[in-house]
Each structure stands twice: as structure tokens, then as C-alpha cells.
Amino acid sequence: MTHLVLIDAMNLIRRLYAVQERPYQPLPDQLTEATRQQIIQNTTQALDKSLLSIVKHCQPSHLLLVFDSSSSQPTWRHQLYPDYKANRSPMPALLQQALPGLLRHMESSGISSYQQDGFEADDIIASLASKMRQHQQEVTVVSTDKGYFPLLDSGVRLYDHFKREWPDANYVQQKFGVAPNRLIRYWSLVGDSTNHIPGVAGIGPKTAVEILQLGDTFSAIMQHPDCPKAVRSKLAEHKAAIQCFLQLFQPRCDLELGLNLQQLRYPKSEAAHA
Incomplete structure (x- = not known):
């Protein structure tokens, strides 16, 4: 049976990066280049370890890292409600600079990624999950974001990689x-x-x-x-x-993304992991 695992990429990466950055907080303005590179290297290694752990625990047949919009333009939620996430701290500049390299590294490891301007990861994930569930396929979303809890109602499974927990309807009811x-x-x-x-x-x-x-x-x-x-x-x-x-x-479930399952197969090929 097909099992699509959708990873909320920035939810994962920002938490991993924060652990590596913490020893240097507050970050001085004149952080040495060697230290900057060490933080990014440690983040990359932590990401590799986390992805291997996610694969081990979730056993995907298909896998996708989903990123928020890369555009500086506001999303549809910001257009609807300008104060949306107004109190959210911006992404650390060092992580912002390192993201393209992290993306290339993950792609070279055989893991597909996706983002679409104007939309957050939750809209893309909800749209993919909804389409898969309509065909009775198994879907797991990997994130600590409570915004995915409503997807449990459609049979989507959720996995918290950091707690190694599978929040379910009973968890939501109790919380x-x-x-x-x-x-x-x-x-x-x-x-x-x-x-x-x-x-x-x-x-x-x-x-x-x-x-x-x-x-x-x-x-x-x-x-x-x-x-x-x-x-x-x-x-x-x-x-x-x-x-x-x-x-x-309400996560959007109606996005046309132009993706097909063959693109998301994990691993992509034996050669990708040779």
C-alpha cells in the first residue's frame, strides 16, 4: 500500500537549527566564519539524522519535504488578515542564507521537496493529504504544528519526530x-x-x-x-x-500542485543511495 509521508520542512529545520545556534546566543554581530560554518554543518548533520529516524519510524513508500512560500510576497492569509503571524520572530539570517544549500543536500540524498509561492506548507500538505485520502491511501504528516490536528478527522496520521509520538483524536480531545x-x-x-x-x-x-x-x-x-x-x-x-x-x-485542500506519486517515491532509485 502507498504510504505518503509529508514533512513540514521548516517546522523541522528551524527546531534543529535552534539547538545548534543556542550555545552562541545571543549571537554576536561579528560571528566568525568558522563558527557560522560549524553551526550550518551541525544543522545539516542533525537534519540527516532526523530524516533517517523519520523514515525508520514512518516507513514511507513516498516522501516529500514541503516548504513555505519562498517569496517575500504575503500569503493569502496575510492578505485576508494583515496581522496574521505579526508576532512571529523572523527566520535567523544565517539559516536563511544556508537554506539553498540544505535544500540541495536533501535533494542529493534522494528526498524530493516542494514549495509554492503564496502558500504555506500547511496548505500544500493538506491538499496532498486530502487527495491521497480520497483514494484511501495512507498519509502521515510530520510536524509539531497543532494546525494539522484537524486532518486527523480525514484519517491522516500525525507524527511528532521530537517527542516520538503519534498524536491522535484522543490526544486532541484531552488537550x-x-x-x-x-x-x-x-x-x-x-x-x-x-x-x-x-x-x-x-x-x-x-x-x-x-x-x-x-x-x-x-x-x-x-x-x-x-x-x-x-x-x-x-x-x-x-x-x-x-x-x-x-x-x-482552515488549511486549503484544493490546490493544484502538478505533482505525481512517481516523483515522490522514496528512495528515488537505488543509485541515489549507492
């Missing part, structure tokens, strides 16, 4: 108090500081969990007799904002 298919609505109410999305003032996690039990849409929730009047008022007042937040949290 957030809702099932994966209610997570996007939950976040649209309580917000998400990592993406700089405020949610609805006055509706916290406890209230969100309670009212999401009342219906599968916000319209149904507002019409439910057990919906508190104050909550109904807040949902009505913030209707436009909630609709915006729903879009921000």
Missing part, C-alpha cells in the same frame, strides 16, 4: 476538550497567540467547549435553546471576525 472536527471552530473562538489571532473577547476555552456541544455550525449553536444569551450576542456581534478566523485556521 483541547473537543474532537478534531471541532478544532477550527474552537480556535476561531478562543484565538491562537502563535498566529496572532485574537479570537472572541469574553469566550474562553471552557465556554467554547460547552457551546460547541450545541451544534455543528455557529448558526445552529445560536439557535439552540441552551445557548446563553450573552454568548449568542457575542457570536452575532463578532460574526464577520469569526468567519475570517475560520478561514485562517
